[in-house]
Amino acid sequence: MLSRVADSLYWMSRNFERADHAARVLEATYGLILNPAKVSTEERWFRAVSSLAPGVASNGLNPQLSLFLLVADLEGSFSIVKCISEARENARQVREEISSEMWEQLNRMFHEINSAELQADDDAGAMRLVGLVREGSYRFHGITDTTMNHDEGWHFIQLGEYIERACNLSILLDAYFSVGKRANDLDWMGLLTSCTAFEAYCKACTAELKPERIADFILLKPEFPYSVRYSVDRMHDALTSIGNLSLSRRTGKIDRLIGRLRSTVAYVQIGDVIRGDFHRYLTGIIDQCRDLHAAVHEVYIDYPIEVAFET
Amino acid sequence: MIIDTDASDHSAEQAFRRYELNGAYDEMFHTVDHPRKQYRQLYAQLLTLGAGELRRSKQEADQSFFNQGITFNVYGSEKGTERIFPHDLLPRIITAAEWEIIERGLTQRITALNLFLQDVYHEAKILEDGVVPGNIVYSCKHYRREMRGIKVPRNVYVTVVGTDLIRNPAGNFVVLEDNLRVPSGVSYMLTSRRVMKQIFPALFRKCRVRPIEQYSQALLSTLRSLAPEGRSEPTVVLLTPGAYNSAYFEHAYLARQMGIELVEGRDLLVHDNVVYMRTTFGLQRVDVIYRRIDDDYLDPLVFEHDSALGAVGLFNAYRAGNIAFANALGTGVADDKAIYSYVPKMIRYYLNQDPILENVETLLMSDSAQRDHVCQKLDQYVVKAVGGSGGYGMLIGPHSTQQERAEMRQRILAEPRNYVAQPTINLSTAPCFVDGTIEPRHVDLRPYVLYGENITIVPGGLTRVALRKGSLVVNSSQGGGSKDTWVLQN
Numbered sequence: 001m002l003s004r005v006a007d008s009l010y011w012m013s014r015n016f017e018r019a020d021h022a023a024r025v026l027e028a029t030y031g032l033i034l035n036p037a038k039v040s041t042e043e044r045w046f047r048a049v050s051s052l053a054p055g056v057a058s059n060g061l062n063p064q065l066s067l068f069l070l071v072a073d074l075e076g077s078f079s080i081v082k083c084i085s086e087a088r089e090n091a092r093q094v095r096e097e098i099s100s101e102m103w104e105q106l107n108r109m110f111h112e113i114n115s116a117e118l119q120a121d122d123d124a125g126a127m128r129l130v131g132l133v134r135e136g137s138y139r140f141h142g143i144t145d146t147t148m149n150h151d152e153g154w155h156f157i158q159l160g161e162y163i164e165r166a167c168n169l170s171i172l173l174d175a176y177f178s179v180g181k182r183a184n185d186l187d188w189m190g191l192l193t194s195c196t197a198f199e200a201y202c203k204a205c206t207a208e209l210k211p212e213r214i215a216d217f218i219l220l221k222p223e224f225p226y227s228v229r230y231s232v233d234r235m236h237d238a239l240t241s242i243g244n245l246s247l248s249r250r251t252g253k254i255d256r257l258i259g260r261l262r263s264t265v266a267y268v269q270i271g272d273v274i275r276g277d278f279h280r281y282l283t284g285i286i287d288q289c290r291d292l293h294a295a296v297h298e299v300y301i302d303y304p305i306e307v308a309f310e311t
Numbered sequence: 312m313i314i315d316t317d318a319s320d321h322s323a324e325q326a327f328r329r330y331e332l333n334g335a336y337d338e339m340f341h342t343v344d345h346p347r348k349q350y351r352q353l354y355a356q357l358l359t360l361g362a363g364e365l366r367r368s369k370q371e372a373d374q375s376f377f378n379q380g381i382t383f384n385v386y387g388s389e390k391g392t393e394r395i396f397p398h399d400l401l402p403r404i405i406t407a408a409e410w411e412i413i414e415r416g417l418t419q420r421i422t423a424l425n426l427f428l429q430d431v432y433h434e435a436k437i438l439e440d441g442v443v444p445g446n447i448v449y450s451c452k453h454y455r456r457e458m459r460g461i462k463v464p465r466n467v468y469v470t471v472v473g474t475d476l477i478r479n480p481a482g483n484f485v486v487l488e489d490n491l492r493v494p495s496g497v498s499y500m501l502t503s504r505r506v507m508k509q510i511f512p513a514l515f516r517k518c519r520v521r522p523i524e525q526y527s528q529a530l531l532s533t534l535r536s537l538a539p540e541g542r543s544e545p546t547v548v549l550l551t552p553g554a555y556n557s558a559y560f561e562h563a564y565l566a567r568q569m570g571i572e573l574v575e576g577r578d579l580l581v582h583d584n585v586v587y588m589r590t591t592f593g594l595q596r597v598d599v600i601y602r603r604i605d606d607d608y609l610d611p612l613v614f615e616h617d618s619a620l621g622a623v624g625l626f627n628a629y630r631a632g633n634i635a636f637a638n639a640l641g642t643g644v645a646d647d648k649a650i651y652s653y654v655p656k657m658i659r660y661y662l663n664q665d666p667i668l669e670n671v672e673t674l675l676m677s678d679s680a681q682r683d684h685v686c687q688k689l690d691q692y693v694v695k696a697v698g699g700s701g702g703y704g705m706l707i708g709p710h711s712t713q714q715e716r717a718e719m720r721q722r723i724l725a726e727p728r729n730y731v732a733q734p735t736i737n738l739s740t741a742p743c744f745v746d747g748t749i750e751p752r753h754v755d756l757r758p759y760v761l762y763g764e765n766i767t768i769v770p771g772g773l774t775r776v777a778l779r780k781g782s783l784v785v786n787s788s789q790g791g792g793s794k795d796t797w798v799l800q801n
Contacts, residue, residue, distance in 0.1 A: 303589075
């Protein structure tokens with residue numbers, strides 16, 4: 001497979017996952033601010049904005065404006081509309097690689113949300129778009145898994161999706177646990193809902209909302225698709241398949257990095273990490289994902305010529 | 312869906328009530344109500360169908376084009392940059408005897424043009440013998456000095472050719488233009504055939520239409536035949552300028568049909584004069600490039616220095632014989648419209664034969680007597696830029712305004728070498744389904760010629776239609792559309 005094509009598929013998937021994640025978080029957080037609580041509205045928005053749009057100064061931003069910015073702002077690189085447009089643009093470059101059903105679904109979503117022409121004070125309108133993205137995303141994932149060959153291109157799509165998800169979940173956990181002491185049950189429900197984890201959590205751990213158990217569930221639960229552990233396992237699967245297919249002899253670094261990341265989330269006790277420096281632990285996961293991304297780029301996408309000619 | 316079953320539609324008077332012959336050769340009718348033999352099946356079918364049924368078929372065809380994503384990109388519009396290619400429902404039919412002449416004529420012409428290219432980039436005998444004036448060749452913008460003395464695989468310069476033919480009022484096919492650089496449109500020929508088969512299956516069987524579906528295989532084996540020596544399993548790629556190019560659909564379509572990689576310049580790199588593409592497996596050697604990029608943008612080291620569409624070092628790899636391009640570089644010199652007027656002489660010079668397909672009479676504006684003559688009678692001529700394509704910058708005298716003619720006169724006087732004039736030719740007309748009735752529209756014909764180990768012409772081509780009433784401009788960029796072209800079995 002051409003490196004450029006693999007790169008486009010990977011980014012299509014990352015951009016799509018980013019939009020999907022933002023939609024989930026906004027849906028959960030929008031529900032939260034309708035309740036009066038000890039943690040003020042602004043702080044909740046700060047939490048959402050800082051987890052979705054790192055680096056954006058959100059102190060003093062009013063909730064409506066930040067909702068608008070996160071959904072429909074075309075200037076910044078974080079809004080849902082922007083991410084879907086980027087994903088569609090990535091897909092457009094490789095239309096022959098993906099199935100026509102995938103293209104049609106992505107294209108339809110793009111046109112639906114792009115033609116909405118949202119006003120800055122239209123909460124309900126913004127949430128309608130968020131709903132469209134959530135629905136569309138289920139369809140897109142279903143179509144991708146059922147209409148495309150599960151070969152190299154599909155594995156790059158998987159890799160992009162789960163590397164993005166692992167990072168996003170870590171950032172989100174960090175945002176919630178940084179205000180951990182002042183958070184109440186409703187906030188924890190918000191966190192779980194942001195990861196579509198509420199029902200799954202209740203099934204596994206009952207409705208008793210204990211921060212440590214919640215962290216355990218979203219971080220370390222290997223069976224739950226929106227956990228960091230699950231995402232890392234899928235990254236590992238994708239990288240192994242790509243490595244086997246490409247017969248590359250240069251995957252050593254990737255193997256080491258994914259192995260280390262797996263052990264970071266597989267061989268820890270939640271009590272130890274949460275009582276230790278949890279923030280550092282979570283940023284450590286994000287840094288490892290970043291290294292992995294760079295290593296994949298170096299081995300498969302933009303390798304130096306000298307390396308390519310080594311025998 | 313509303314199905315129109317108005318009974319009054321079912322009569323010849325209704326279906327053809329707006330069909331007026333205007334002195335041009337009509338593809339379907341000798342005279343009104345007397346269809347030519349090859350069109351009788353279609354005529355009978357049209358009389359029984361009625362407008363409602365035709366409209367439904369038209370919708371079905373459009374939907375099918377849309378679903379398959381058979382679109383072209385419109386430059387300069389932000390939203391909805393993809394449109395379906397306008398398509399007319401009624402086929403254009405060519406008899407076996409007519410096709411036999413076209414096939415022989417094109418083979419002869421392409422052979423001579425290829426010999427001409429081989430000659431001007433080597434000994435230039437034809438110039439020495441005074442058959443074609445040297446100054447016209449050397450002043451051509453598309454003449455590539457860099458190609459002098461370079462041996463191209465099999466001495467084939469023009470691998471893929473789309474020659475534009477028109478039918479004059481006497482009913483003979485004549486050559487309007489040779490497209491020897493990167494002719495496009497073949498994907499519309501192939502996809503429109505597929506759609507037409509769904510819509511008129513019975514008619515296909517009755518008419519005995521020759522197949523064209525083998526085009527992609529023929530193209531691939533033609534490209535493979537150009538591979539450098541010793542490369543028995545050559546890697547062929549299609550080089551596209553990218554998703555923003557107006558013909559991107561065609562590039563992607565052909566690559567998929569041939570099962571070859573669709574690459575962009577940034578996927579390629581040259582090392583020790585060997586071309587590679589960057590894959591996740593590592594670098595993979597490339598042997599033949601079917602390039603859909605103009606010469607100018609192929610290699611920034613040699614041509615346009617700021618182009619990012621090609622790859623650095625491609626030309627050196629070419630010179631070293633490690634890569635084949637289709638088409639070769641520098642072929643534009645032979646489709647220059649001033650040089651076009653010498654093609655009949657080339658045929659006599661190289662092949663010692665009379666041309667089978669005639670040229671359209673062409674006046675060179677670099678010739679002062681011809682220039683004076685044309686400038687006085689601009690309203691009777693079509694004036695074209697010699698290197699132009701797509702119908703841009705063209706003046707159609709009889710349909711022009713005083714001001715357009717004045718502007719053109721000035722442009723001619725400023726750069727006489729850059730223009731040629733041809734008498735306005737009444738292109739033949741063919742029936743088209745427009746606004747619920749059948750009306751005549753002007754058409755041309757672009758068959759596709761493949762030249763590798765031997766010359767292959769699939770029986771068919773792209774019939775382009777000037778969809779605006781009375782218009783003589785068939786280019787898709789100027790309101791043109793296409794029709795399926797049926798060449799009949801003997």
